[in-house]
Amino acid sequence: MVITVRVARHLFAVWMLCLGLLAGVSARADVPPDGYARWIGALEGSEAHVHGGSIVYDLRFAGDSVTVEKSVGPRLHTQRFKVSEVANGLKLEGDAAGTVPELAGALLERSGQRHFSVRLPTDAQLQLRPSIGWLSWLHYAFFFGVVLLLGNELVRHKKAAAYTLFFVFPIVLIPLWLHAGFDGLFRWVKLYSAVVGAVFFTLYRFNGLDRFKWARVVVAAILAVNIAEAVSQDYAFGELPNLLNAAAGILNIVTLSRWMGIKRDESAPHDMLWPGMTTFWIIAYDAWNITFVYLNFPSTVFYTVAIIVAPTLAALFIKKGTWLQARAYTLAIYMMYIFSFHALAEQYIGLHFSLPLPRSEGIAMTMAIVSLGLNAAYALLHFGWKLTGRAPSQLQVGQNASVI
Numbered sequence: 001m002v003i004t005v006r007v008a009r010h011l012f013a014v015w016m017l018c019l020g021l022l023a024g025v026s027a028r029a030d031v032p033p034d035g036y037a038r039w040i041g042a043l044e045g046s047e048a049h050v051h052g053g054s055i056v057y058d059l060r061f062a063g064d065s066v067t068v069e070k071s072v073g074p075r076l077h078t079q080r081f082k083v084s085e086v087a088n089g090l091k092l093e094g095d096a097a098g099t100v101p102e103l104a105g106a107l108l109e110r111s112g113q114r115h116f117s118v119r120l121p122t123d124a125q126l127q128l129r130p131s132i133g134w135l136s137w138l139h140y141a142f143f144f145g146v147v148l149l150l151g152n153e154l155v156r157h158k159k160a161a162a163y164t165l166f167f168v169f170p171i172v173l174i175p176l177w178l179h180a181g182f183d184g185l186f187r188w189v190k191l192y193s194a195v196v197g198a199v200f201f202t203l204y205r206f207n208g209l210d211r212f213k214w215a216r217v218v219v220a221a222i223l224a225v226n227i228a229e230a231v232s233q234d235y236a237f238g239e240l241p242n243l244l245n246a247a248a249g250i251l252n253i254v255t256l257s258r259w260m261g262i263k264r265d266e267s268a269p270h271d272m273l274w275p276g277m278t279t280f281w282i283i284a285y286d287a288w289n290i291t292f293v294y295l296n297f298p299s300t301v302f303y304t305v306a307i308i309v310a311p312t313l314a315a316l317f318i319k320k321g322t323w324l325q326a327r328a329y330t331l332a333i334y335m336m337y338i339f340s341f342h343a344l345a346e347q348y349i350g351l352h353f354s355l356p357l358p359r360s361e362g363i364a365m366t367m368a369i370v371s372l373g374l375n376a377a378y379a380l381l382h383f384g385w386k387l388t389g390r391a392p393s394q395l396q397v398g399q400n401a402s403v404i
Contacts, residue, residue, distance in 0.1 A: 036130030042299035074364030114350030198332035210264035220259035241368035
């Protein structure tokens with residue numbers, strides 16, 4: 001296993017080097033600054049909003065001006081600034097009463113190769129790094145196919161891999177993760193809460209926890225609490241799309257069913273199964289979760305789509321009943337990967353790889369309506385069956401103990 005870890009570390013370094021070389025080829029000397037037309041930075045947690053979440057600043061340079069797109073909540077704010085060279089970086093000049101007033105008169109201070117730092121009026125520190133679109137999509141394909149899908153299959157089939165990844169790595173990689181640039185408490189709490197979920201499910205599979213009824217309740221509670229935390233975030237933000245999506249999240253919780261049927265598969269690889277988990281519920285959950293992240297965390301929604309779709313694919317096409325296990329494993333893998341990637345990417349490359357998705361109030365409202373509509377439709381069918389005993393013959397809404 002030590003050899004495997006060493007090989008993985010070297011392969012990761014080679015991958016970083018390849019991306020770095022591609023980044024160097026992609027730079028164009030005629031586009032300021034440093035040859036990159038697009039620079040992206042994000043604030044997270046309390047630095048972004050009193051209720052948490054994140055804000056993304058997307059800067060597009062052209063000649064002596066820069067267009068800034070600021071994604072916050074369901075809204076996109078755009079403002080153009082003049083750019084001038086100063087001794088230690090770039091100076092932005094623009095309307096202090098504009099839509100992005102905090103950058104009017106701001107100094108983009110050079111903090112190293114491919115790195116600008118901006119001190120905002122709130123005293124928050126915004127870190128900006130260049131972004132190359134096609135390179136980010138190349139990394140995204142690697143992340144989705146290799147890190148998530150293959151990573152999930154590895155920890156499903158190899159007990160030693162699950163123990164190494166979820167029990168050993170979160171301890172031995174702390175020195176590396178301290179250089180990831182995540183100073184806020186939110187990211188660290190999210191990292192280790194995801195790891196704890198993966199640890200508990202691994203113990204359920206391999207260490208006899210499946211014998212206890214309370215363990216099944218804990219498994220379901222981990223999912224319900226995770227949804228409830230997001231619902232509280234949406235309600236705290238208070239915008240109409242957030243409130244609609246929060247209602248969808250509540251429906252998603254109350255339609256959870258048959259958690260006492262959660263069990264350990266006696267045949268290898270001894271998956272943790274939730275036989276009563278329906279496809280319709282999973283799709284409604286996916287719509288709700290993607291909408292939640294789109295509204296609250298525009299800095300990570302690029303990756304969130306992948307970590308939500310991956311367990312759904314695993315449950316639908318690889319082995320039914322394994323959705324929650326795959327959800328916990330892929331989320332923990334993602335959090336550990338992103339901490340490692342940030343630390344190594346900044347060291348080897350110095351690029352920003354998470355791309356903002358298209359944003360507008362219309363898109364936000366549409367997503368919230370779809371999220372609420374799907375969860376409301378499922379709730380009507382589910383509770384209709386609960387109250388009347390009638391359910392669609394070709395659609396599972398909780399009426400059967402097994403959908404495998």
